[in-house]
Amino acid sequence: MWGYPTKVLQLAWHPSSRYLATGGGPSIVVWDCGGKGPENTTPVMLDGNEEHVSALAYRPDGSLLVSGYDDGRLCFWNPGKSKRPILALEPRPDGDLTGISQLSWSVDGQRLAVGHANGTVAVVGVG
Numbered sequence: 001m002w003g004y005p006t007k008v009l010q011l012a013w014h015p016s017s018r019y020l021a022t023g024g025g026p027s028i029v030v031w032d033c034g035g036k037g038p039e040n041t042t043p044v045m046l047d048g049n050e051e052h053v054s055a056l057a058y059r060p061d062g063s064l065l066v067s068g069y070d071d072g073r074l075c076f077w078n079p080g081k082s083k084r085p086i087l088a089l090e091p092r093p094d095g096d097l098t099g100i101s102q103l104s105w106s107v108d109g110q111r112l113a114v115g116h117a118n119g120t121v122a123v124v125g126v127g
Contacts, residue, residue: 012056012065019079021065023053028067030079044079049088057103057112059126066112068100074114074124089124 006025013020018034028046031038046067055068064086065077072091102115112124 010053010056012058014058014065015060015062021056021058021079023056023067025052026050028053028056028065028077030065044083046077046079046083046085049073049075051099054117055100055103055115057105059105060107060109063109064126066103066105068103068114070099072099072116074100074112076126 008022008024010023011020018032020031020033020038022029022031026047026049030044030046032041032043046065049067049069049071051069051071051073053067054070056065058065063078065079067075067077069075074089075085076087076089077085098117100114101117102113104113104115105111106113110126112126114122114124116122
């Protein structure tokens with residue numbers, strides 16, 4: 001894989017092991033690693049924020065990719081259907097939460113744990 005505009009700082013494998021999502025700047029790049037791999041293929045570029053991607057995680061069933069950003073924003077994606085987020089959650093204006101540092105789905109895919117750079121954790125219900 002080459003030609004990526006920024007350093008890759010975040011990685012997330014799709015549960016099928018076919019797709020690899022990478023982040024490092026404001027964009028997410030989804031590589032198709034099926035068959036002979038991503039060499040000489042065009043990846044899918046996802047743009048949804050001006051801040052840097054700070055965390056990535058696929059839902060256990062592979063139906064969603066979630067991205068966290070330095071500004072505390074969360075974006076939910078269906079990369080196979082749209083290059084824009086299907087849902088974006090802005091940080092609470094009354095909260096003191098900082099940028100997102102970690103994302104982890106529950107095994108059943110119904111909850112998302114969101115770790116923030118200030119050491120706090122929030123759990124988001126995702127139906």
